[in-house]
Amino acid sequence: MPVSLAERLRESIRREGAITFHDWMKAALYDPKGGYYQRSDRVRWGREGDYRTSPERSELFAATFARYFARLHDQLKSFTIVECGAGDGTFAAGVLRTLQQQFPGVFADTRYVVCELSEDARAHAQQRLREFGERVQVCAGLNSVSASAGIWFANELLDAFPIHRVVQSDEGLSELYVTVDADGSFVWTQGALSTPRLAEFCSANVPQLVNGQIIEINLDVEDWLTQVATKLEAGFLITVDYGAEAAELYNPALRPQGTLRGFSEHAFVENVLAQPGDYDLTSSVNWTQVRTTGERLGFEVVDFTSQDKFLMGAGLLDQLQYRLSSAKTESEQLSLTTSAREMILPGGMASSFQVLVLKGAREINDPKH
DSSP: OOOOHHHHHHHHHHHHOOEEHHHHHHHHHHOTTTOTTTOSSSOOBSTTSSBOOHHHHOHHHHHHHHHHHHHHGGGOSSOEEEEETOTTSHHHHHHHHHHHHHOHHHHHHOEEEEEOSOHHHHHHHHHHTGGGGGGEEEESSGGGOOOSEEEEEEESOGGGSOOEEEEEETTEEEEEEEEEOTTSOEEEEEESOSSHHHHHHHHHHOOOOOTTOEEEEOHHHHHHHHHHHHHOSEEEEEEEEOEEOHHHHTOTTTOTTOSOEEEETTEEOSOTTSSTTSSEEEOOEEHHHHHHHHHHTTOEEEEEEEHHHHHHHHTHHHHHHHHHHHOOSHHHHHHHHHHHHHHHSTTSGGGGOEEEEEEOOTTSOOTTO
C-alpha cells in the first residue's frame, strides 16, 4: 500500500528535523504522488470541488479577456498566449472559442500554450482543448515554453506559490517551521530565518511589525517574475489574483496572523497543518512586491485595478450582449445576466480581485489608447 504524503512528511521531519512552512506547503500542494494539485482522485474545481475560479463562475470572464487580447493583437509581431497555471483548460477554451467566433483573423494567428504543473490538470486540459488541434501546446513548466513575444497570463497562480511565515518577537524576526509532536500531529515551531533573502525582503519592504505579528513572504513570486522576464522580450504579462498593497497586507490591526488559509468544499479549513494534500492552501498577494519586482526587471505598469473595473473597461457588457443574442432559452439568458452581475457588481467577488498588466518592451504601444 502506498505511503501517504502525511506519513512521508512525518518520517522526513523525524529523521532530518523541522522544515520550513514553505517546503511543507510545496509538498502539500505539489508533491508528485500526494500533493493537492497533483491528485487525480479529488474534484478541485466547480460546485462539487473545493473552489470556483472566475472562469468557472462565468463564461464572460474568458470571453472578455479574449476581447482584450484581440485589442493587443496588432501591436505584437508574434501572437502567442501563454497561460501559466492553466488548470483544466476552462479559461483557454473560452478564450479560443471567443477568438474563433468573433475575431477570426486574430484566431488564425494565435498559438496557445497551456503551462500547468499538475499532471492531472494537464490531462483534463488536453481533453478539453482537443478541438483546437496543434494550435495548442500543453507543457509542465516554463523551461519548455518558447514565446519571446505575445501575452503571458496567470489567473489565481501567485496566491498558490509556497510562502515563508515570519514572526516578530522581542528578539527580532524568526521563521515558523513545521514539526511533529509526540502524537504524530503536525505543529508549529520557531527557528532562525532559513534564508538571508527573508531579512533582506523585510528590511526593504516591510514596515515595523508588532510583537507576535505573523506575515507571509512569497519569494517564489520574484523567482517566477524573473523567469518570465528572461523569456518575454516583447509583450504583456497579465496577472489576476486577490491581494493588497504592502501597507495594508502587513497592517497588524487588519491581519495580525497574516493571510494563510486553507479551503475544502468551499469552506475554510480550521487547521491548515492537519492533512497535507487534502485541501487547497493560499495566501494573499503582495501587489507592491509584484509591481516593484516587475519594474526592476524592466516591465512597465500599464494598468492596475480591481477585476470588476477591468472587465467593465475591457468590454464585458458587449460580450454579455453578444451572448444574450444567441442564447436559446430563458434559462441561458438568466445564467448569463446573473454571472455578469457577479463579475461587475460592487461588493461582489470580482471586486476583491485585482488585475495587473505589465508591458515588456518600450516599443509596444499602450493598449489603453
